Amino acid sequence: GKLPMPNSGAGDFSPDGKRLVYSPQFRDFRHWKRYQGGWAQDFFVFDLATKQQQRIAYSKRTERDPMWIGDMVYFASDRDGTLNLFSVDPSSDQVSQITFEKTWDVRWPSTDHQGRIVYELNGELHVLDVRTKSDAALAIHVPTDGGASRPSRIPVEKNIESFGLSPKGERALFVARGD
Secondary structure (H helix, E strand, O other): OOOOOOOOOOEEEOOOOOEEEEOOOOOOOOOOOOOOOOOOOOEEEEEOOOOOEEEEOOOOOOEEEEEEEOOEEEEEEOOOOOOEEEEEEOOOOEEEEOOOOOOOOOEEEEEOOOOEEEEEEOOEEEEEEOOOOOEEEOOOOOOOOOHHHOOOOOOOOOOEEEEEEOOOOOOEEEEEOOO
């Protein structure tokens, strides 16, 4: 259905469904790190009954991917220079940092709304349990019969990309399929 606020990007409902945490802007696919301009995303909690809203977890930089788990809102922010996970208590606006990555951004967090957040870090998926604070990379194994890595012969006469002759014309060099 239609949301009651004029503009909304990403958001999440409170567990009781009476409030919504959201950002009025959607810029998740822009590659702006440490951005502090007018498109920096801020969070608001919108009360669906009273139509009142309050800003939470404010910083000059971007807050994104809000997830409501229990009484807390979890989110990613690059307020410390690298995207990390944070939490905020909407009733007190108290913000706490959850992850402390310095090299790689914590990206695309998502929750099961039970207490776990899955996110991407340096090409790996991690699962963070917000109740126990345990954080572990997922070991993903994709079974294969090795067909793509077996030696094979492929005709390349229709895939020649370029060629060159030696200085005296005694040899020719052809490039096909990048080789």
